[in-house]
Amino acid sequence: MQFSSDNWAGASPQISQALVENGAGFASAYGTNELDKAVEARFSALFEREVTVLTVSTGTAANSLALALAMKPGGIALAYREAHVIEDECGAPEFFMGAGRIEPLDGDDGKISSGSLGAALKRFDPPFLHHGRATALTMTQSSEVGTVYRPQEISQLSAMARDAGLAVHMDGARFANALVSLAVTPAEMTWKSGIDMVSFGGTKNGCWCAEALILFDPSLRENAEYLRKRSGQLFSKNRFVSAQWMAYFENDLWLDNARHSNAMAKALAEGIGASDHARLAWNCEANEVFMIANRTTEAKLRTAGAKFHEWNRPAFLKENLAGDEAVFRLVTSFATTSQHVSEFVEALNA
Amino acid sequence: MQFSSDNWAGASPQISQALVENGAGFASAYGTNELDKAVEARFSALFEREVTVLTVSTGTAANSLALALAMKPGGIALAYREAHVIEDECGAPEFFMGAGRIEPLDGDDGKISSGSLGAALKRFDPPFLHHGRATALTMTQSSEVGTVYRPQEISQLSAMARDAGLAVHMDGARFANALVSLAVTPAEMTWKSGIDMVSFGGTKNGCWCAEALILFDPSLRENAEYLRKRSGQLFSKNRFVSAQWMAYFENDLWLDNARHSNAMAKALAEGIGASDHARLAWNCEANEVFMIANRTTEAKLRTAGAKFHEWNRPAFLKENLAGDEAVFRLVTSFATTSQHVSEFVEALNA
């Protein structure tokens, strides 16, 4: 009953196997060999246009590079108040940006509202030297609380940001989970909706270590490559990530993994929603479930062996919690089994 | 006949296999699980004292973190003129240091001389606000030109630097090659010779991606962990590196790989030394061979299929090159075979 996080799983067997198969032979280093190029072609096919692919070591690095690419002196990135770039990256985005700032935006269900974005943009219009200037908007898909921006929502926010001259970034640490949830194409969820840059995550969805920054504007490539190298993020044996990417996309492994993960989350959410001992904090739209339960129930679950984290009650959770209730996060992955889920629900109702 | 670089090889089969074997099951993320702890214990045993192990994605990151840890406002790191931190890291050390500077030192055979270090230290003593202040000394073992510092040399430089209040770092991207060349222990080559921090590289010696910063001073751990996280260098599924480390040390794979690599280099050097068509630029002490040859010989070798890089003639190469002679670097690795070597020597003498 392991629901701590999707990065507690190991790797899909196909991913590890790809490393075995690619271990022999010589290939040029630093992302310049045939396999590396094949990966870029594969991503371009996926996104239905030529893209730049910059493999990095972590999602934090991908997000930070993206915001750094958009940075200007005095620059400010706009992000959801509880976004990973604010809460969980220890200042890496500000470090990569060269002392930039991230301003928090609000909205319901863990998503930036157009009203909050509009108010922030207005503050920097006309520009006033003393305030700094907005340079980028970043949104997380699926969001930190397991919800998903609809393409129309993305388009609306992107258009507002672009009109004000901002670059628009998507933190896709759980890109695949959002994609299969929406049943749209990668292109529709990104550049066709106004996205300029994507942090494309594979690690949480069955890879060992596969994160990339995807750029739709080829003119950004040069600066991006220097920024990556200068942050110690250019792997020498880059092909070990490329091999993972190839296996990830082969036979739609990535979509299968995400569908499985989302299905497990849905089953879990249904079990919780139907229980008398807990309820859902909000709808589950990807592979994260947020459960409200009291301490007695929590203790019962932990005693039964369930693993999960308590979640700080998010700012947008307007509903008051009763008595000693708290919010708990449950995350599923490719490695979650139906048995994990049914055991959890049984323990909950025991 | 692939001698371009030791990072053009793939991975030892044992390394890839370890990833297959560790792929199943759940384990806590971000370097906190049992395997991660076992790695730290393994390194402590290796170094005969308790050490802090910070896995990062690249040697550049390990070096940069080390220099950042030693940084103070106005700080300056001292390094050999042609050190990797100066020539090949695109400013990453300065970036991690928060706008520090690296001052070049000189010496023969790619190694810092005590005279050059002494002159640099004298310049900052007494301290003068306008100059900045020296905060760290870094030396590369084995060096960028394949030579190796003797323990007495390390001790001498370290003592001078420590007396002046500097931290002392070893860039051990090719740590194993130097170690087996000297036939000393890891402890003797590092902290027993005055080293405070080591960039310990596994990638060039048979791993896919295994680099770590080793700290001998436990009081540095806290800042080091924040610096690593803030630079986007904390792997979520860190166990994928830990699994490599465990396989790397098991049954002395790492020493065997390094001995093989050095032996191949030695054979290559002997072949070149005995040839009428080329000569050695200096002695080969690890797994890199530097050959002086003219353009005709170079063309002959390339036509025969040999792969290698021309090397900028280093500053310390006092000997004049004749006519159209140039310097070429040949690197061996665990994957180099005797056949590669003998083919190369044959082609050279053809």
Place this chain on the structure above:
Amino acid sequence: MQFSSDNWAGASPQISQALVENGAGFASAYGTNELDKAVEARFSALFEREVTVLTVSTGTAANSLALALAMKPGGIALAYREAHVIEDECGAPEFFMGAGRIEPLDGDDGKISSGSLGAALKRFDPPFLHHGRATALTMTQSSEVGTVYRPQEISQLSAMARDAGLAVHMDGARFANALVSLAVTPAEMTWKSGIDMVSFGGTKNGCWCAEALILFDPSLRENAEYLRKRSGQLFSKNRFVSAQWMAYFENDLWLDNARHSNAMAKALAEGIGASDHARLAWNCEANEVFMIANRTTEAKLRTAGAKFHEWNRPAFLKENLAGDEAVFRLVTSFATTSQHVSEFVEALNA
């Protein structure tokens, strides 16, 4: 009727005169001559203990240096939501901190509440690598909205912050105005109330350019001097600021200027409070008055020649504004005359 800002005034005649008198003769540069030392002694007498005085070019630089001094990797400074360091310094504090972050706190009347500070400190206790860590608390005295922290308030916030290991900084751009408002000593308002560092401003109170960072902990001096030099903030002819400081303190010019300025603000506030055409947003405690008025009144005042800025309605202003009312800021200085004030009140009531 000039109420735009206290930095729209020129300089007190005594300040300019001091520059004339000190223009001749040679003196060592970079803050090392007798006059510079006399200034440090003068400040030490003022604060009743030995202090370190670092003259810089702007209040922004003083604040930024202070937060940089307290910085650790992953560090976060805590400040009032509408503090100058957040709203009006274009990211300078983050830049000096080396990519630090400033987290906003809340409270009434433009002052940090102990509840808001407590909640922020709790978030970083126990420390969690991914969040970063709180390193400094900064409060503005007098505040950005013209209110003043009582010594007990300062003591309470400082004690909370110190218990959590934070350094405590006071942004004293209007130090003198707060001091005469409270009728306490500089020591009582600062280190006796738990303050570690003060940005001591003279520019807004009659100097041309006189800002200094005051440190109560002598062990910070060395790093502070390197940080100042490295930010291009060490004046060569530093004595031109020292001469201003000496004139500033001579015969209590600074206190007289602040008393005059506060008295003008008080008269202005009384006139507004007694008017049927406007009202005070909150109490005036130093030299800034915040007036609520509708657009008709605003237009009338501007037509009459009054100069002042509209103010973004602060977050803590809970009272709803009626109709087309807005908030306006009026600032007085040593150069404000009773006639300016009475003309303004007449125009308001016309």
Place this chain on the structure above:
Amino acid sequence: MQFSSDNWAGASPQISQALVENGAGFASAYGTNELDKAVEARFSALFEREVTVLTVSTGTAANSLALALAMKPGGIALAYREAHVIEDECGAPEFFMGAGRIEPLDGDDGKISSGSLGAALKRFDPPFLHHGRATALTMTQSSEVGTVYRPQEISQLSAMARDAGLAVHMDGARFANALVSLAVTPAEMTWKSGIDMVSFGGTKNGCWCAEALILFDPSLRENAEYLRKRSGQLFSKNRFVSAQWMAYFENDLWLDNARHSNAMAKALAEGIGASDHARLAWNCEANEVFMIANRTTEAKLRTAGAKFHEWNRPAFLKENLAGDEAVFRLVTSFATTSQHVSEFVEALNA
């Protein structure tokens, strides 16, 4: 007999007087009032084209801003080995550049040679990600050793740098001294010779505090203003510098000061050149004289009350010093008198 530095002098009486005259009345802050605009117009007239003028607090800040403006990720500035930006700014340029690097160039007489520049440019052509990339060339006029680049020299270096895509900066801390030495116009010495940016210094030539970065490319203004504000370098009462600039240019005070200063240096150099007890290290071309003398002579001069600094023997000083000879720097200023000079020469020959 005060020859320590030109920043040991105070200010020309006209400069201080201008501050007295401008002390009354209100004017908008942060460089936006009429006097500030008049200064920009005055500089534009001086340079015979529209220029952007950014007043900052120190020459270090002006140089650092210039190099930051030219910076790209992985960027490297090229400077003379003993340039002020390398030796005397405590890492400020690297800090403003956001972790850039400065690479040293060589040449005779304290000036960059075209050979050294060519070699450096060649190293970055074609670009190689791992090395970083050259982004700016900076030269000091007059140089750190009192020599002066001829317009043809400036043009040659600038052309080489511009062809390689670099921005070209002149550190004009002693701009006026070079200008009157060459008897050319400001335009000829700068943009007509390929200069893009000038650090224009007034402090060393009779001002209290007057340094500005001059930009010839108007498209740089926006970023420059944000960079300046973000570094805490935007004076609130900026008119206190503007008043100095107006007085500085009025009736050619700046040229008169520089001519006087250079004449004093020339007289000093002639006295030293004619003496049996000392000799010139190289020609004096502006307001700095470098004297070679032995310790006995040095002691004699110091006993007689002469004030001057010993100078590190520069790298380009090929001539061997005899016995206990050393190099000493003597700097003249607007405040140096003929009596200082004759007393010094007398003491030398005593």
